[in-house]
Amino acid sequence: MALKNLDSVNDMADLSPENIDSISNYFGEMLADRYNGIKTNQVRNIFSSVQSIRTKLKTSKKFTDDIHNELILIKPKLAYAVGRQNKVKPLYELLSKGIQVTVNSKDKEKGLKNFIQLVESIVAYHKFYGGN
Helix, strand or coil: CCCCCCCCCCCHHHCCHHHHHHHHHHHHHHHHCCCCCCCHHHCHHHHHHHHHHHHHHHHHCCCCHHHHHHHHCHHHHHHHHHHHCHHHHHHHHHHHHHHHHHHCCCCHHHHHHHHHHHHHHHHHHHHHCCCC
């Protein structure tokens, strides 16, 4: 069953590649919507934070306290983006849930890798569907 959000997900490590693809496709298209779309620069801070976390994970090879803290602190960046433009709220809700189920994951490294892939895929689909 193709997912459109993380509402039924309790562990990010359990998310299949197919579900990552279906969620990111849905959100990428929704966020790029011609009339209600958001611009890539509105989520650039979030995306750069995720890239920083990915680099730290590659270096450390494990889910460290530093990675945990940086992951949690993506939430205020998302909240700020929502405060600037309410259109970002669906992304805030999705990624906040994603962060929570990543932090609570049994396999934190795999959960984090899935979270990173989800964010990168949303950005890719956003561009694919004409997002600026």
